[in-house]
Amino acid sequence: MAFLEIVDLEKSFGNVRVLKGINLEVEEGDFLVLVGPSGCGKSTLLNTIAGLEPISGGEIRINGRVVNDLAPAKRDIAMVFQSYALYPNMTVAGNIAFGMEMRGIPKAERDRKVAEVAKMLQIDHLLDRRPSRLSGGQRQRVAMGRALVRDPQVFLFDEPLSNLDAKLRVEMRTEIKRLHSSMGTTIVYVTHDQVEAMTLATKIAVLKDGVLQQFGTPDEVYNDPANIFVADFMGSPAMNLIPARVDAGAAEPMLVLDRGSEEPLRLPLNGAAPKLANAVGGDIFFGIRPEALTDPDSADRTASHVAHGECTIEVVEPTGSDTFAITRLGGKPVVARLRADARVRAGEPMRLAFNLDKTVFFDAKTEQRIA
Amino acid sequence: MSAEAGTTGARQSRLSRALLYALLIVFAVYYLLPLFVMLVNSVKPLSEIRGGNMLALPHEFTTAPWKSAWNEAQIGVSATGLAPYFINSILMVVPAVAISLIVGALNGYVLTKWRFPGANVVFSLLLLSCFIPFQIVLIPMARILGIIGLAGSISGLVLVHVVYGIGFTTLFFRNYYEAFPTELIRAAQIDGAGFWRIFTRILLPSSGPIVVVTIIWQFTNIWNDFLFGASFSGFDSMPMTVALNNLVSSSTGVKEYNVHFAGAIIAALPTLVVYIVSGRYFVRGLMAGAVKG
Ligand SMILES: Nc1ncnc2c1ncn2[C@@H]1O[C@H](COP(=O)(O)OP(=O)(O)O)[C@@H](O)[C@H]1O
Ligand SMILES: [Mg+2]
Numbered sequence A: 001m002a003f004l005e006i007v008d009l010e011k012s013f014g015n016v017r018v019l020k021g022i023n024l025e026v027e028e029g030d031f032l033v034l035v036g037p038s039g040c041g042k043s044t045l046l047n048t049i050a051g052l053e054p055i056s057g058g059e060i061r062i063n064g065r066v067v068n069d070l071a072p073a074k075r076d077i078a079m080v081f082q083s084y085a086l087y088p089n090m091t092v093a094g095n096i097a098f099g100m101e102m103r104g105i106p107k108a109e110r111d112r113k114v115a116e117v118a119k120m121l122q123i124d125h126l127l128d129r130r131p132s133r134l135s136g137g138q139r140q141r142v143a144m145g146r147a148l149v150r151d152p153q154v155f156l157f158d159e160p161l162s163n164l165d166a167k168l169r170v171e172m173r174t175e176i177k178r179l180h181s182s183m184g185t186t187i188v189y190v191t192h193d194q195v196e197a198m199t200l201a202t203k204i205a206v207l208k209d210g211v212l213q214q215f216g217t218p219d220e221v222y223n224d225p226a227n228i229f230v231a232d233f234m235g236s237p238a239m240n241l242i243p244a245r246v247d248a249g250a251a252e253p254m255l256v257l258d259r260g261s262e263e264p265l266r267l268p269l270n271g272a273a274p275k276l277a278n279a280v281g282g283d284i285f286f287g288i289r290p291e292a293l294t295d296p297d298s299a300d301r302t303a304s305h306v307a308h309g310e311c312t313i314e315v316v317e318p319t320g321s322d323t324f325a326i327t328r329l330g331g332k333p334v335v336a337r338l339r340a341d342a343r344v345r346a347g348e349p350m351r352l353a354f355n356l357d358k359t360v361f362f363d364a365k366t367e368q369r370i371a
Numbered sequence B: 001m002s003a004e005a006g007t008t009g010a011r012q013s014r015l016s017r018a019l020l021y022a023l024l025i026v027f028a029v030y031y032l033l034p035l036f037v038m039l040v041n042s043v044k045p046l047s048e049i050r051g052g053n054m055l056a057l058p059h060e061f062t063t064a065p066w067k068s069a070w071n072e073a074q075i076g077v078s079a080t081g082l083a084p085y086f087i088n089s090i091l092m093v094v095p096a097v098a099i100s101l102i103v104g105a106l107n108g109y110v111l112t113k114w115r116f117p118g119a120n121v122v123f124s125l126l127l128l129s130c131f132i133p134f135q136i137v138l139i140p141m142a143r144i145l146g147i148i149g150l151a152g153s154i155s156g157l158v159l160v161h162v163v164y165g166i167g168f169t170t171l172f173f174r175n176y177y178e179a180f181p182t183e184l185i186r187a188a189q190i191d192g193a194g195f196w197r198i199f200t201r202i203l204l205p206s207s208g209p210i211v212v213v214t215i216i217w218q219f220t221n222i223w224n225d226f227l228f229g230a231s232f233s234g235f236d237s238m239p240m241t242v243a244l245n246n247l248v249s250s251s252t253g254v255k256e257y258n259v260h261f262a263g264a265i266i267a268a269l270p271t272l273v274v275y276i277v278s279g280r281y282f283v284r285g286l287m288a289g290a291v292k293g
Helices: A042-050 A092-102 A107-120 A136-148 A166-183 A194-200 A218-223 A228-233 A274-279 B003-042 B046-051 B064-071 B083-113 B119-131 B134-147 B154-178 B182-190 B195-206 B208-224 B227-232 B240-249 B257-279
Strands: A004-013 A016-026 A031-035 A057-062 A077-080 A154-158 A186-191 A203-208 A211-216 A240-247 A254-259 A262-268 A283-288 A306-318 A322-329 A332-339 A349-355 A359-363
Touching: A004 A042, A016 A042, A016 A203, A016 A211, A031 A042, A031 A194, A042 A077, A042 A154, A042 A186, A042 B182, A077 A136, A077 B182, A092 A107, A092 A136, A107 A136, A136 A166, A166 A194, A186 A194, A194 A218, A203 A218, A203 A228, A211 A218, A211 A228, A228 A240, A228 A283, A228 A359, A240 A332, A254 A306, A254 A322, A262 A306, A274 A359, A306 A332, A322 A349, B003 B257, B046 B257, B064 B257, B083 B119, B083 B154, B083 B195, B083 B208, B083 B240, B083 B257, B119 B154, B134 B154, B134 B227, B154 B208, B154 B227, B182 B195, B208 B240, B208 B257, B227 B240, B240 B257
Parallel strands: A031 A186, A031 A203, A077 A154, A154 A186
Antiparallel strands: A004 A016, A004 A057, A203 A211, A240 A254, A240 A283, A254 A262, A283 A359, A306 A322, A306 A349, A322 A332
């Protein structure tokens, strides 16, 4: 039995269905990240786990206990809000201790725990200040402190870093990861930032319009996306999704990619061939991440199948660490990630290496993964 | 732009500033003149007022009119001065303001943070009560006060003012709490605070500005009310405004203008004090820092 289980969860506001049958299971100590575009229902899902929103159907279990009808305070959870939600009329210490005060914990113990948590988060010098006299990063830490001091079964985070500037965001991300590995408490974390999701999660749930698109480890979600939405949403720069056809070929099915006025590019399918047998003659989307489409010298040497093709480079974008080359296949711009010093010039053809171990195929109509 | 144009600009702005100040001073004098007249004449003997200029400073300074207005002058049938009626007004206004404030704050809290089906309808109805003219409710209200046995009593006046004030106080607090971040309420819920503790520990301590606005509004309205006071009070529950009217319009003997002026100032004093004392807390932004700033 999993630690946190969400079974057929439904949530409607009036007659608007916001969550449509969500099923998730995470083990104790997992770091679950709920990711998806704005408005897909991530916060709503988190609020139902917290008990701040009543659910319309299904079941939520924490450590084997059904919590559907339990008040938030009885669920043994702690939450960090996007706005931090610090009580403006209380000091930092008062904010952190408020929950303990409500549960009738004696003053001496409260003070001890506040001091302990403040030390861990390096906010001990701020304890007597009001939230209005703190910087964004300090407020963020206080909000974390208020959650940490409860020592709950599950931490809930709703986009805790989205109000910080880019540098602080990366720092706090690392800090949250460190806290998680030292405490080992289960975390459910909402973000719309797929990089945050990849770096923090042990499990990722991708949501779209209140429907769970995929649930798996970061590796699964990144390398084996269940559909075009997940493939496109995860990863930066995004996966190339190229309109393509499967041709019966002479010996085995071949992948055919249009190159505009030139002869179409034909690539072998190798391992994917059996699964694509039904797609022969039909339209599909061929997905390949920029790092799997490189100059031949930097192609992955451990890859079992690498195919090569001549492509005309339209734009070259050096970033310092890499060079991105943009070509056109299937009528769409396609990004290849080259070595920084790769010899490439806009307007000239270049031989590109396709790592066929790292390719995915989607049905053009259903947008679901077929191979 | 040339330097010359710059100085012309500066000269122009100085000129318009001077005009602005002149205008403001004219308005200030216009509003302060009546107060000046009242003050000056309340410390003159009656003969000086009769014989001379209303605007002149007193030749002979006297506090007798104040003493008389406070506890000697004839009000109605008895020569008690305004003192007992001043007490009546205090006994009426303090509970009426306090009760309508608390009820309004609770209404605002429930209407924004514990929304229930039909909350908007309830709010609209409460809002409507702000627009019912006083005159319409006089007779039904007199009847109700009679039935519940509060006719002619200070408690009856408190009730009337509370009922009439709730619409306004609810409006004030609802609009204030509407902008209060709901995430704070949710955080407190997770921390284990219930309905009352969220109200008293989180919401009320952040309500300073709106509490002050409400107190000023309710206090001045209730203190200055004449119609309800005249309609629903008995001889010994008369509020200040009604007593002042009786003092000024009593027909026996000569018109003691200096006493009338002193009485009018005494009647206006509490509202002035409320403005001066609470105005200081008026503008302080207590919400700063609740949410990312
Ligand atoms: N209290 C509410 N009443 C009505 N609709 C709501 C409410 N809260 C959220 N929604 C709707 O539910 C959808 C999901 O919202 P939310 O969970 O906040 O999205 P996310 O956090 O993923 O950006 C949105 O379309 C939003 O308009
Ligand atoms: Mg959200």
